[in-house]
Amino acid sequence: MNTDETLDLLRQFVAMHTENGNEKVVADLIDGIFKKAGIASKVLPFEDDPTRANLVAEIGHGKPVLCVTGHMDTVSAQQEGWLRDPFTLTEEGDMFYGRGVTDMKGGLAAIVAAMVNLKAHESQMHGTVRFLATAGEEVGMPGARRLHEQGYMKDVDALLVGEPSGYSIIYATKGELNLNIRMKGKAAHSSMPDAGINAVEAIVEFLTSLKTCILDAARGVTSADLGDTVFNIDVIRGGRQVNAIPESASAEINIRIIPELSNKEILAVLDEEVAKFNENHKASVSYDVTMDIVPVIGPKDSKLSSIVKSVGERHLRSQGNTAPIPVIGVSGGTDGSELLRDAPRDTAYVVFGPGNRTMHCINESLPKSVFFDFIEMYNEIFDEYLGINQ
Structure with a gap:
């Protein structure tokens, strides 16, 4: 694809409202592009929601199998606070602005x-590239779960995730527990x-106690790859009017998980x-x-990681930057948690994609x-x- 075609693709992606759903419109667009290019591709709609879908495409055949994945959904984008229409790709200087340009419609368009x-070099390939475009990564990862259940990861040797990393290689990502807490009182x-x-008073008391207990359980328990457990109270709802005792309240909690203090262990503290x-x-x-979802830790020295590091550092040197590309673990999760749920421990896992720290933010860029x-x-x-030109 030339520059104008790729730019137009990103523009169309940003214009599509795929806030936690409606991914089939993106899948259909990609499917049309691939079929025009002669790439084997199919859209897999959700049985329970025809507006949602995954997409699977392949180039080449045989081993090794490199799986490349990116998600088609975004977080929500209320207009308040945005300086530009979040669903119109805006170009200002060297920057793109719009919902999803970093997380991760930019990465999706690049893939x-x-x-x-790559299709033009298929005859020279030694192996397969399988592209999985997923629905619902931002909430629950139902798309990745379906693809795993349907067997699309069974023969995969390495997974490359196009989530925003910038010029860093991510080899480890934390797991995640999202909890909806409900409190019942009396009006x-x-x-x-x-x-x-x-x-409301009751849920505040409960949340305070729960946070203390989970952080007590996490004290002194750390991961060399991923650091510490993270606990956040992100949403609280309760009360209907100022002159009424609230009969109900709710809260949403996000906990980032390390292997040393597992999802099950955290849930046991919660149950207690x-x-x-x-x-x-x-x-x-x-x-x-x-x-x-569970944490994922890939080998730091896999073939894929070594290639990504070599390619990335070569590009940085061409820009006058001689610093090595860092290989790191991060708190954020990816579809890799579902796609690699029962994969061998030595399966290569690399997150490497265009982006910056404005993911999920107003005026994402x-x-x-x-x-x-x-x-x-x-x-x-x-x-x-894939050994092309070797």
Whole structure:
């Protein structure tokens, strides 16, 4: 794909409203591009929601199998605070602005462009590139889970995730627990608080105790690859009006998981706290798990990681930067948690994609130079991994 075609593709991606859903429109667009280029491709709609879909495409045949993945959804983008329309790709100087340009429609467009470019060299390939475009990475990872269940990872030797890393190689990502906490109290007039049970006060007390207990369990438990457990209370809801004792309240919690303190161990602490609270309080608390994904740690010295590091450092040197590319673990999660759920421990796992720290932020941005550089780097990574021109 030439520069104008790739830019137009990114523009179309940003214009598509795929905030936690509606990914089939993106999948259909990619499918059309691939079919025009002669790339084997298919859209896999969700059985329970025809507006959602994954896409699978392949070039080449045989081993090794390099799986490349990117997600088609974004987080929401309320207009308030945006200086530009979040669903119009805006170019200012060396920057792109728009919802998803960093996380991760920029990476998605770069992968699609590199796949089209790779097709011209298919006869020289020694192996297979399988592209998985997923739905729902931002909430629950249902797309990646379906692809894993459908067997698309069974023969994979290495996984390259196009999530935003910038000029860093990510080899380890934390797991994640998202919890919806519900508190049930009793309504009353605010002039007679003793006649009611204040659910807001109760949930604040419960959350304070829960945070203390989980951080106590995490104290001194750290991962050499991923650091410490992270606990966040991100959403609280409760009360209907200022002169009424609230009968219900809810909260959403996000916990970032390391292998040394597992999802199951965290949930055991939660269960103990729920039981203790319900035994000693008039209010009652319950919860749902809305996301449960495990940490992923790949080998630092895999063939894929070595190739990505070599290609990336070569590009940085051409820009006058001689610093080595760091190989790091991060708190963020990726579809790799589902795709590699039962993969061999030595399966290569690399996150490497265009982006910066504006993911999920108002006025999300991406440097143009980084976007186009990653297309070239993906081209070179594919060539070197598959032995083209060797």
